[in-house]
Amino acid sequence: MPDTTRTDLQTATRSGIGRVLIALYALFSVAAASRSAVQIGTRFDDAPVAYLLSAFAALVYIVGTVCLARASVVSRRIATISCVVEIVGVLAVSIASYAVPQEFPEPTVWSHFGSGYLFIPVILPIAALWWLRRTDTGRSRTSPGA
Template sequence: MTDFQSEAPAPANRVSGIGRLLIAVYGVLALAATGRSFVQIARAFNEAPLAYSLSALAAVVYIVATIALVKRSALWYRVAWGTIGFELLGVLVVGTLSLVVPGLFQHATVWSIYGSGYLFIPLVLPLLGMWWLARHPVSPAGSRA
């Protein structure tokens, strides 16, 4: 190859703009949910085991979703869809149950009342995540466009 020939173009950086913001929000929510669930479980797990276990599950989902959004392979793309889909389902189910059967959740979870304790970010975030994933599918080479 001579100096005048160009190498193959580098893949476009999909972690820019709204993608970077989305990943940052997922990361912050992962830290917040992890901290909340750790404190809840350490201090008073026996008071509300279901609620605190759901907070821990939400933390794991946010951690995995954050990692999956950053990674570039087809496998991680599918993991991102799975975790974000699970997150939306969890927010909708727990949010609805926390309104319809409030006694089921003695204490709030990350997803209670559709994430009201987190300014409803847990309700909006998976919708934005799914939109972003749909706009940045995996290319034939295996990295997201």
């Protein structure tokens, strides 16, 4: 017998605003991964910390994309953790980029609260956490095997 609870949860997470979030996460995955790959490959010595942080941001965006798209109970939990890591990363890197700008001669995706990306890096994890919470009808917490 199919698990309708799981199917309903996945449908809710991947519909409406969820589709927009998945698309934004996918776009940021490609943008951050491409940017960091070029920077690390061509001028790593210029700003190694910034470029490695951009690569880490890309990894977080990839995890977020996959987990939001899968929308299973386990992937929703991983997406939630990923969003928390993302918002902590954005805040930490942003504060550091203002406090010790010499350590960030080149901006990262998360520098200055994502100002180079229309502040989407600071808004995206908050929106994703909100959406995950909104689409959690309690079933993901009480599902067998969860």
